[in-house]
Amino acid sequence: xxxxxxxxxxxxxxxxxxxxxxxxxxxxxxxxxxxxxxxxxxxxxxxxxxxxxxxxxxxxxxxxxxxxxxxxxxxxxxxxxxxxxxxxxxxxxxxxxxxxxxxxxxxxxxxxxxxxxxxxxxxxxxxxxxxxxxxxxxxxxxxxxxxxxxxxxxxxxxxxxxxxxxxxxxxxxxxxxxxxxxxxxxxxxxxxxxxxxxxxxxxxxxxxxxxxxxxxxx
Amino acid sequence: xxxxxxxxxxxxxxxxxxxxxxxxxxxxxxxxxxxxxxxxxxxxxxxxxxxxxxxxxxxxxxxxxxxxxxxxxxxxxxxxxxxxxxxxxxxxxxxxxxxxxxxxxxxxxxxxxxxxxxxxxxxxxxxxxxxxxxxxxxxxxxxxxxxxxxxxxxxxxxxxxxxxxxxxxxxxxxxxxxxxxxxxxxxxxxxxxxxxxxxxxxxxxxxxxxxxxxxxxx
Numbered sequence: 032x033x034x035x036x037x038x039x040x041x042x043x044x045x046x047x048x049x050x051x052x053x054x055x056x057x058x059x060x061x062x063x064x065x066x067x068x069x070x071x072x073x074x075x076x077x078x079x080x081x082x083x084x085x086x087x088x089x090x091x092x093x094x095x096x097x098x099x100x101x102x103x104x105x106x107x108x109x110x111x112x113x114x115x116x117x118x119x120x121x122x123x124x125x126x127x128x129x130x131x132x133x134x135x136x137x138x139x140x141x142x143x144x145x146x147x148x149x150x151x152x153x154x155x156x157x158x159x160x161x162x163x164x165x166x167x168x169x170x171x172x173x174x175x176x177x178x179x180x181x182x183x184x185x186x187x188x189x190x191x192x193x194x195x196x197x198x199x200x201x202x203x204x205x206x207x208x209x210x211x212x213x214x215x216x217x218x219x220x221x222x223x224x225x226x227x228x229x230x231x232x233x234x235x236x237x238x239x240x241x242x243x244x245x246x247x248x249x
Numbered sequence: 250x251x252x253x254x255x256x257x258x259x260x261x262x263x264x265x266x267x268x269x270x271x272x273x274x275x276x277x278x279x280x281x282x283x284x285x286x287x288x289x290x291x292x293x294x295x296x297x298x299x300x301x302x303x304x305x306x307x308x309x310x311x312x313x314x315x316x317x318x319x320x321x322x323x324x325x326x327x328x329x330x331x332x333x334x335x336x337x338x339x340x341x342x343x344x345x346x347x348x349x350x351x352x353x354x355x356x357x358x359x360x361x362x363x364x365x366x367x368x369x370x371x372x373x374x375x376x377x378x379x380x381x382x383x384x385x386x387x388x389x390x391x392x393x394x395x396x397x398x399x400x401x402x403x404x405x406x407x408x409x410x411x412x413x414x415x416x417x418x419x420x421x422x423x424x425x426x427x428x429x430x431x432x433x434x435x436x437x438x439x440x441x442x443x444x445x446x447x448x449x450x451x452x453x454x455x456x457x458x459x460x461x462x463x464x465x466x467x
Contacts, residue, residue, distance in 0.1 A: 093410055103438055185314065189317060216325065224310050224313045224314050
């Protein structure tokens with residue numbers, strides 16, 4: 032029985048790595064999503080092309096291939112990354128590409144007369160975005176962002192394949208050391224599920240906060 | 250590191266044989282997902298509350314946990330309880346099960362989007378249940394589902410590299426074994442990425458066409 036406590040600690044250590052990967056990956060994805068999403072509707076064509084190329088590339092190839100490419104191929108060109116950095120980078124860039132489309136869609140969904148009104152009020156580009164467009168676009172983005180965050184959490188399992196000791200990796204270790212298959216895998220499945228419930232809960236809370244005061248507007 | 254064209258040409262046949270496995274896994278997985286998805290969707294509509302809630306929880310659980318861990322679960326746990334499966338079969342079942350939960354949501358959404366009036370009209374004109382489904386509901390529910398289902402097919406295709414983790418010799422695994430025996434990562438990894446990108450871009454073009462052809466007209 033004492034052994035099992037040790038193995039549980041091992042899995043929980045892995046869970047901590049998974050949580051850190053998810054949080055940092057989400058942070059990077061959020062930044063990238065806004066940069067690329069705004070880039071896609073920028074008034075300058077080269078910026079639009081660049082953003083489109085980035086989005087199509089990262090949505091078109093799988094996270095797995097991107098991760099292996101970043102971890103194994105980039106070092107040969109002189110850029111050496113640790114497993115953790117490679118994982119965060121791959122997750123952030125991949126999910127960020129999906130998020131960029133969400134940002135673009137939500138901003139375009141804000142009615143055009145709102146934009147015209149800001150022009151009539153002589154607001155600067157930044158003021159329009161900050162005070163009029165984003166406060167209305169954000170509630171539209173949140174539900175999909177929540178789904179994307181859960182997809183990111185699920186994608187973190189892939190980093191175990193570049194030998195980063197996340198929860199899946201530790202689960203495999205426990206399996207190979209104990210020969211027991213159902214306990215470690217069921218444990219990590221339940222932990223992943225709890226994490227995704229936590230993300231869904233957090234997004235639900237955020238959604239209620241952001242839409243506060245918008246009643247009657249929509 | 251230099252890009253070696255001769256080497257790239259040399260490993261091309263191996264990668265293409267991997268691509269074949271990738272495509273087979275995707276097609277079989279999609280078939281499993283389409284059928285199982287229907288089962289999930291029907292179970293969730295069941296009038297028995299316990300059945301409906303259990304199915305709902307199962308769908309949520311599968312959607313909230315990583316495909317990789319589910320694949321491990323099927324690959325390592327099933328043999329312990331006496332079910333021996335070849336790796337490819339385990340992979341197909343795992344992917345099919347995972348995407349069935351997504352397909353179930355699409356089916357549910359499509360069926361619920363058929364206006365109530367259609368059901369009532371079918372009843373008023375004295376159609377049998379079978380006639381109602383085949384002649385009234387499905388012809389209206391299915392076309393809007395097609396783009397969404399195609400989208401998940403593409404997502405599944407991009408997740409097939411995960412099968413390499415349970416020893417299926419698909420494209421990614423071929424690339425890894427080539428890389429490990431020759432210590433050259435640049436060509437195999439990049440070529441796999443390019444293959445995925447090309448196939449995805451073609452698929453996205455088809456997807457846009459499907460959306461245009463079958464998408465919900467607003």
